[in-house]
Every structure is written in structure tokens, then in C-alpha cells.
Amino acid sequence: MKIGIGLPTNRLVKPKTVQSLLELVNHTKYELEIIVSTKGYNTAENRNYIASQAIKKGCTHLFHVDDDMIYEPDTLERLIEADKDIVGGLYKTKYEEVQDWVIEYLNDGELKDEIFECSALGTGLLLVKIEVYKKTPQPWYGYVWYENGMVKESMDWVFCKNARKAGFKVWCDPQIKAKHIGLWT
Secondary structure, three states: OEEEEEEEOOOOOOHHHHHHHHHHHHHOOOEEEEEEEOOOOOHHHHHHHHHHHHHHOOOOEEEEEOOOEEEOOOHHHHHHHHOOOEEEEEOEOOEOOEOOEOEEOHHHOOOOOOOEEEOEEOOOEEEEEHHHHHHOOOOOOOOEEOOOOOEEEOHHHHHHHHHHHOOOOEEEEEEEEEEEOOOOO
């Protein structure tokens, strides 16, 4: 098993994120391929590049982590053990005025105590089997825009919805918690 760790960034990586990533790398027993993308104009371009590189490098999974996240050293192992096509943990937005979980529930569902299927999860902490990319049309990540140029649907939601259309399920493990470094962290 070869796990790609994808880090999209067009800014500085937060020191606490580096610490989390180093502790995770030190803790894991899997072969890792670190893929950092700094070339895209936006996060969707960076994630598309990272996913294509993970395929090219023969990875079995791609673990997306944002440049402003903190998480536990065993996060990757726990997500792999879930053995789901797409699975992630919970984290809140980084904005002080909006502290909602970055998740879209299925059928107006709610947060549960054990792993559950959802409609979409943020890619700030998300494990995807490479098979998903091979069977989901490209581009995997993109945005849906309002006429005024504002984002209507983020690249995370676009990816999850397209993967679901291709027959994959998205899962949330609420026991895996992470923090977005932001205004309130």
C-alpha cells in the first residue's frame, strides 16, 4: 500500500500543520509519497495536479491535508482502517463567524457517533482510494460559480458529487477530529 499525502498550497504552510504532518509521517507504517502543489491559481487546480501525480506515482490512496490543519498522528491509520472509497474526519470552518462542521449530510441527516455516509466532506482532511479518480471524470475538482463571480459550490462538494455520480460513497468518521487553523484557533 502506497499512500500519497497531498498538500495544496499557494501560501505558507502553518507551523502547527508541519508538526501534525511530521508526527503523522513518523507514526505511520505505510509507504508514503508526499505531493506538494504550489503552482495552481486556486485550490482546485492544485488538487487536480496532486491527484494526477498520485496516480502517476502508483499510489493506492491519496490523503488530502490542507496547509492550515492540525490532526492526530494516528489519523491516517484510522482512515485506512475504515476501508472506504472516500472517508474523512470532522473539522469546522476557519472563520470566526461561521463555526459549522465542513460536511453536507444526506437527506438532511445529522452528526452521528459512528462512521456514517454523507453527501460531501471538506477535502482539508480526506482519504480517497485512487480507484475513485480512475473512474470519475476529470477534472475532479472545480467550482460552480454564481453569475456575480462568487463561489456557489466549492471544489470539495463538486468532487464528492461527481464521485457519487460515478457510484462511490462518501463517509464521515466523527471520531476523527481535526482543527482548521484560523481566526478562532
